[in-house]
Amino acid sequence: xxxxxxxxxxxxxxxxxxxxxxxxxxxxxxxxxxxxxxxxxxxxxxxxxxxxxxxxxxxxxxxxxxxxxxxxxxxxxxxxxxxxxxxxxxxxxxxxxxxxxxxxxxxxxxxxxxxxxxxxxxxxxxxxx
Numbered sequence: 001x002x003x004x005x006x007x008x009x010x011x012x013x014x015x016x017x018x019x020x021x022x023x024x025x026x027x028x029x030x031x032x033x034x035x036x037x038x039x040x041x042x043x044x045x046x047x048x049x050x051x052x053x054x055x056x057x058x059x060x061x062x063x064x065x066x067x068x069x070x071x072x073x074x075x076x077x078x079x080x081x082x083x084x085x086x087x088x089x090x091x092x093x094x095x096x097x098x099x100x101x102x103x104x105x106x107x108x109x110x111x112x113x114x115x116x117x118x119x120x121x122x123x124x125x126x127x128x129x
Contacts, residue, residue, distance in 0.1 A: 012072045044110045052101045059094050082106045
């Protein structure tokens, strides 16, 4: 799906002013240019971010029309070595997905996107002593 179609179908992907909830762009060209969803280089957390976005879109479809209007991604940031996402409204599944994204990003290199592996080639998700 083209970025233009995604922005139409899922309005929460458009960049909004967090305080007013309004779009920050004046026209179609500015809207497409202002959204950073258009740049993917295949590195770092991109793979888990794309998976997260597809799951969030599926959950958004289940929300009531009233909640859909108010729903937005408030912030994405790196904090304490992990990817954090704050959303405005949603359901428990969306909150849980944010927690899973946070956990996966802790075990995924933000530069190359690889997860650590043991000598057998298996992914290491956590270690115990």
